[in-house]
Amino acid sequence: MLGTVTIIGQGYVGLPLAQEATRSGYKVWGFDVNESTVSNLNNGLSHIDDLENEDVQNMIDGGYRATSDPECIKQSEIIVICVPTPLGEGGTPELSFIEKATSTAGKYLAKGTTVVLESTTYPGTTEEICLPLLEKESGLQAGKDFSLAFSPERVDPGSNKFGISNTPKLVGGIDEKSTEEAKKFYASFVDEVVSMSGTKEAETAKLLENTFRHVxxxxxxxxxxxxxxxxxxxxxxxxxxxxxxxxxxxxxxxxxxxxxxxxxxxxxxxxxxxxxxxxxxxxxxxxxxxxxxxxxxxxxxxxxxxxxxxxxxxxxxxxxxxxxxxxxxxxxxxxxxxxxxxxxxxxxxxxxxxxxxxxxxxxxxxxxxxxxxxxxxxxxxxxxxxxxxxxxxxxxxxxxxxxxxxxxxxxxxxxxxxxx
Ligand SMILES: NC(=O)c1ccc[n+]([C@@H]2O[C@H](COP(=O)([O-])OP(=O)(O)OC[C@H]3O[C@@H](n4cnc5c(N)ncnc54)[C@H](O)[C@@H]3O)[C@@H](O)[C@H]2O)c1
Known part of the structure; x- marks a missing residue:
């Protein structure tokens, strides 16, 4: 066993990530606040296009469990946050999902853990929103007691050509150690992991990719x-x-x-x-x-x-x-x-x-x-x-x-x- 991971949010992004981490030998907890998602997953039922029921069953056989009990965070060396980032009133960013998920992670955070944010968001979110919340809830110090990085998801739902393992993954930490810890995790199931100099660069790269398509x-x-x-x-x-x-x-x-x-x-x-x-x-x-x-x-x-x-x-x-x-x-x-x-x-x-x-x-x-x-x-x-x-x-x-x-x-x- 490579270690224990909690993936917060078991949707289009979190569930395929849980699948890859389980396959590569991690003990994976899929934490989600939606009770029916949790119970369906534990009964071997997939709710997303890219995974069949059989895939979820294989994950369970490999040690994966979905849960709505945040205690799993305490036993995890890696926490990955994959929650939605919709638009709120007037088309402005709605960060409440990230804030809630980060607070939960902070409350149960153990020393030595690496936290990674994957949700798409504006530059500065990891350091200006997640970092202080994690420190406040855990009483621990970022960089010293825990590592923190941003690594944008690049999932292409429905694609037969590109999946998690053959899509290069960007990683930018709050410091060198954070980047290295997060890279080590992803390198166990992604062919190419690319370092960025910081979290803002990684956050902005993801937004450039999507803006490029949009324009x-x-x-x-x-x-x-x-x-x-x-x-x-x-x-x-x-x-x-x-x-x-x-x-x-x-x-x-x-x-x-x-x-x-x-x-x-x-x-x-x-x-x-x-x-x-x-x-x-x-x-x-x-x-x-x-x-x-x-x-x-x-x-x-x-x-x-x-x-x-x-x-x-x-x-x-x-x-x-x-x-x-x-x-x-x-x-x-x-x-x-x-x-x-x-x-x-x-x-x-x-x-x-x-x-x-x-x-x-x-x-x-x-x-x-x-x-x-x-x-x-x-x-x-x-x-x-x-x-x-x-x-x-x-x-x-x-x-x-x-x-x-x-x-x-x-x-x-x-x-x-x-x-x-
Ligand atoms: N879907 C895509 O194709 C795609 C591609 C790239 C990036 N992203 C980004 O990834 C992020 C997640 O998107 P998604 O499509 O997986 O969303 P989703 O709605 O499919 O899944 C999110 C899951 O998070 C759960 N959740 C919400 N708040 C929670 C909390 N506080 N604690 C635990 N679980 C919580 C929800 O119940 C849901 O199951 C977004 O920021 C999105 O922009 C999505």
Whole structure:
């Protein structure tokens, strides 16, 4: 046994990390405040896309236990914090999850422990929020009695290519010893662990990664809109540009951005810039504006297409395909399908949906829509079929051929009269 680890937060980030640490020979406690998550995990049931029930059972066989009892922290040499960092009122960072998890860690912290924060957050959180909280709750001194580092998660849910072990891991500690202790832990299951000179550099690197995606997606989204006006096919434009072997990276337009990272994390950076420096981070704010406009743009385009067919949105059946935030996963967090459905319902359209990963779809207003039971029949009957996520289970060409009118928002078919 390599040692004992407590991973605080057993969600999309914490659970795969617990799996890797268990596999590499650590005794792992998965600490979570959600009792039903804990009991499901201990019964071998996974609640995230990247792990099957069988994987959780293998973890249990390897010594993993989920728990809501923080006593496990006392016996652990490593504590990793993987709790949510959503946005609060007015789009500002909501750090209460990090604060609560850090306080819990501090209350049970033993001398010699290494604490690592993985949650995405603004620069300074590890040293200005976690460090004083840990010291206050434990009565111990950071750097002397315990080590502290930040190591951002880079999970790509649903990816077959990149997992924890083959994605390089950044580690920045409050001092050299903290960086080394955290590196030692990750090196037991990650191929390449990269040192950063401090926690702020590691925190900011993660925000740069997500902001880079956010801004580039906004760029192609805006290009998609103007290409449509100019009657130029954006997908062909991207296909052409992507043949350049240097200086270009492909990003695709879409119905909007979703998930826990892209719509949220760059706000942490712009908040910090405004708070510390007093001016806006214009790229982030512009990207936010463009990406947030996409669901409404898709609804406008649906209206235009129906209008061409001499049909009003009011009373037309709109079948949405794929309501998760990206293909081939069940995660619906911040999915653009939600505002699209709400707008369509407001305009009195008959909204139907299909998604192989979502059996019942709950809208933000609490309405629950049933998935169409016969996809083929629904395709034949809907006034318009809108592809929002091209799950690999979908035969998109066949879907297009079966539909009366087909609107492709993800560039999934070779050619279509109606594309984003
Ligand atoms: N999901 C992703 O693809 C992804 C990728 C990279 C980074 N991140 C970052 O990782 C962090 C965690 O995200 P996630 O997707 O795993 O969230 P999640 O919602 O899937 O899981 C978080 C878990 O933490 C638990 N929790 C909340 N407060 C707690 C507390 N005080 N003590 C113990 N458990 C607590 C919740 O019950 C939940 O099970 C976020 O900062 C996110 O930005 C997420």
């Amino acid at each position: 580039n997606i906004a760029l192609v989204n805006e290009m998609a809109k103007l290409c449509h006006e100019l009657e130029i096919d954006i997908w062909e434009v991207i296909r052409g540009a992507a043949t350049k072997p240097f200086g270009f990276m492909r990003f695709n337009p879409g119905a909007g951005v979703g998930g826990h990272c892209i719509p949220i994390d760059p706000n942490y950076l712009s908040y910090e810039v405004r708070k510390e420096l007093g001016y806006p981070f214009r790229f982030v704010e512009l990207a936010q504006e463009v990406n947030n406009s996409m669901p409404n743009y898709v609804v406008d385009r649906i209206g235009e297409i129906l209008n061409e067919k001499r049909k009003p949105l009011n009373g037309s059946t709109v079948l949405l395909l794929g309501v998760t935030y990206k293909p081939n996963i069940a995660d619906q967090r911040q999915s653009p399908a939600q505002p699209i459905a709400e707008q369509l319902l407001k305009k009195q359209a008959e909204v139907q949906y299909h998604d192989p990963f979502v059996e019942k779809w709950e809208l933000a207003n609490g309405d629950v829509i049933e998935r169409v039971s016969q996809l083929h029949e629904a395709l034949e009957n809907a006034d318009i079929v809108v592809l929002l996520q091209a799950h690999s289970e979908y035969d998109v060409q066949r879907i297009k051929d079966t539909s009366i009118v087909f609107f492709d928002t993800c560039g999934a078919v070779e050619s279509s009269e109606y594309r984003l």
